[in-house]
Amino acid sequence: MKPIKFEKIRDILDIKNIDKTFCIRGWVYRTRSSGSIVFSVIRDSTGILQVTIKKGNLPEDEFSSAQKTLIESSVEIEGILKEDKRAPGGYELKVTGYKVINYAEPFPIVKDQSPEFLLDQRHLWIRSQRLTAILKIRSTIVGAIHKFFRERGYYEFDAPILQPNQCEGGSTLFEVKYYDSKTFLSQSWQLYAEAAIFALEKVYNMGPTFRAERSKTSRHLSEFWMAEMEAAWIDLEGLTEIAKEEVRYILNSVSKENTSELEILGRDREKLKSIADKDFPTITYTKAIEILNKKENLNVEWGKDLRTIEENALMQHFDTPVIVTNYPLEIMAFYKPPDPKDPKTALCFDMIATEGYGEIIGGSQRSLDVQYMKKRLLDSGENVENYQWYFDLRKYGSVPHSGYGLGVERVVSWICGIDNIKDSIPFPRTMLRFKP
Numbered sequence: 001m002k003p004i005k006f007e008k009i010r011d012i013l014d015i016k017n018i019d020k021t022f023c024i025r026g027w028v029y030r031t032r033s034s035g036s037i038v039f040s041v042i043r044d045s046t047g048i049l050q051v052t053i054k055k056g057n058l059p060e061d062e063f064s065s066a067q068k069t070l071i072e073s074s075v076e077i078e079g080i081l082k083e084d085k086r087a088p089g090g091y092e093l094k095v096t097g098y099k100v101i102n103y104a105e106p107f108p109i110v111k112d113q114s115p116e117f118l119l120d121q122r123h124l125w126i127r128s129q130r131l132t133a134i135l136k137i138r139s140t141i142v143g144a145i146h147k148f149f150r151e152r153g154y155y156e157f158d159a160p161i162l163q164p165n166q167c168e169g170g171s172t173l174f175e176v177k178y179y180d181s182k183t184f185l186s187q188s189w190q191l192y193a194e195a196a197i198f199a200l201e202k203v204y205n206m207g208p209t210f211r212a213e214r215s216k217t218s219r220h221l222s223e224f225w226m227a228e229m230e231a232a233w234i235d236l237e238g239l240t241e242i243a244k245e246e247v248r249y250i251l252n253s254v255s256k257e258n259t260s261e262l263e264i265l266g267r268d269r270e271k272l273k274s275i276a277d278k279d280f281p282t283i284t285y286t287k288a289i290e291i292l293n294k295k296e297n298l299n300v301e302w303g304k305d306l307r308t309i310e311e312n313a314l315m316q317h318f319d320t321p322v323i324v325t326n327y328p329l330e331i332m333a334f335y336k337p338p339d340p341k342d343p344k345t346a347l348c349f350d351m352i353a354t355e356g357y358g359e360i361i362g363g364s365q366r367s368l369d370v371q372y373m374k375k376r377l378l379d380s381g382e383n384v385e386n387y388q389w390y391f392d393l394r395k396y397g398s399v400p401h402s403g404y405g406l407g408v409e410r411v412v413s414w415i416c417g418i419d420n421i422k423d424s425i426p427f428p429r430t431m432l433r434f435k436p
């Protein structure tokens with residue numbers, strides 16, 4: 001085979017240049033042989049294409065190598081494009097040249113294997129069509145988040161991953177040996193972002209976040225990616241508007257860029273698009289409890305956090321994500337301030353996704369009252385000395401400011417329609433798994 005230019009499979013299928021010779025390279029996705037003919041499907045990062053290898057159409061040694069290649073072998077192929085209604089995509093290559101780059105050993109993954117086995121084989125399973133589609137959508141989502149904030153004048157700002165303080169409660173901290181001392185892995189970028197707003201005013205970041213979640217739910221990872229923003233001069237209402245706009249922006253990006261991936265995942269693109277076109281309602285926590293108790297006949301006590309079942313029951317009443325504000329102050333983190341109009345509640349919100357995907361964003365206005373925050377920290381057994389640097393921020397030109405965090409994997413799961421959050425990240429880390 002002469003060294004020629006290699007085409008991407010999607011380009012071949014898009015241009016449909018029949019009877020023209022093309023070269024492709026990729027991996028054997030499926031293959032079966034019967035006598036003098038081998039039918040294979042080749043995949044590359046852009047798609048799959050059927051190839052028909054017929055004895056006599058290519059050199060004898062190349063034909064016999066095609067006969068013995070197993071799936072996942074890497075190959076370079078030359079062939080003539082033909083129409084074939086039965087082939088995936090409606091086209092196939094009539095092969096005239098076949099070169100094996102690496103003969104694969106028998107692939108350990110076959111049909112109907114358990115989720116745990118597939119997680120053990122994750123390094124191989126990420127090449128499956130399903131995970132490839134999810135990874136492409138994840139890439140679109142991550143790109144859209146960067147674009148969204150940069151277009152609006154936000155600076156990307158990095159905080160340390162090794163942090164001396166908790167932000168979201170001591171119980172989920174991962175402790176790390178730090179020389180002769182100890183420190184923790186970041187639970188949030190927020191406290192450092194609050195220092196940054198005095199220089200940059202509007203900042204965002206997307207980074208790894210670590211929480212030792214002891215409950216094994218289908219929504220919690222121990223290591224996940226959080227896309228956070230923090231901005232000066234913004235109150236709760238302004239904040240929720242940015243959150244809604246960001247989620248709509250993400251939905252529009254995916255529905256524009258990932259049509260074929262959504263199809264592979266069986267996800268209705270039109271439905272996602274229609275959510276992006278609607279306004280998302282805002283209700284208070286108190287109103288949510290009223291809906292749950294009056295319309296859903298539940299018996300939820302005011303003051304308790306909404307659990308998965310309550311969030312799901314609430315979302316029966318909505319066909320777009322919903323913003324729930326003013327959760328009870330007592331169950332909120334120390335930095336969320338009381339609402340002067342309703343001081344039992346905090347100036348905070350969660351955004352809850354449709355279809356039972358639960359909370360995708362959590363955010364709040366930030367307290368400016370050092371005495372209040374000290375008391376909250378002391379009540380939860382924290383050493384306030386460690387927060388002196390954070391309280392300094394309230395001493396030198398303090399301004400109203402707000403921010404939120406969006407769980408990247410929660411959004412990927414929702415948009416892709418994934419049952420378990422583990423499939424929204426390439427190598428999931430949970431309480432029970434930190435390999436491969």
Ligand code: ATP
Nearest residue numbers: 211213219220221224359360361362405406407410
């Ligand atoms: P939850 O109540 O679901 O545990 P949270 O209130 O602890 O969430 P926040 O501290 O508000 O969450 O974090 C911001 C966002 O980060 C959440 O809205 C969610 O999308 C995401 N998130 C939080 N914890 C996890 C986790 N363990 N795994 C994946 N995503 C998470």
Ligand code: MG
Nearest residue numbers: 168172211213
């Ligand atoms: Mg949590």
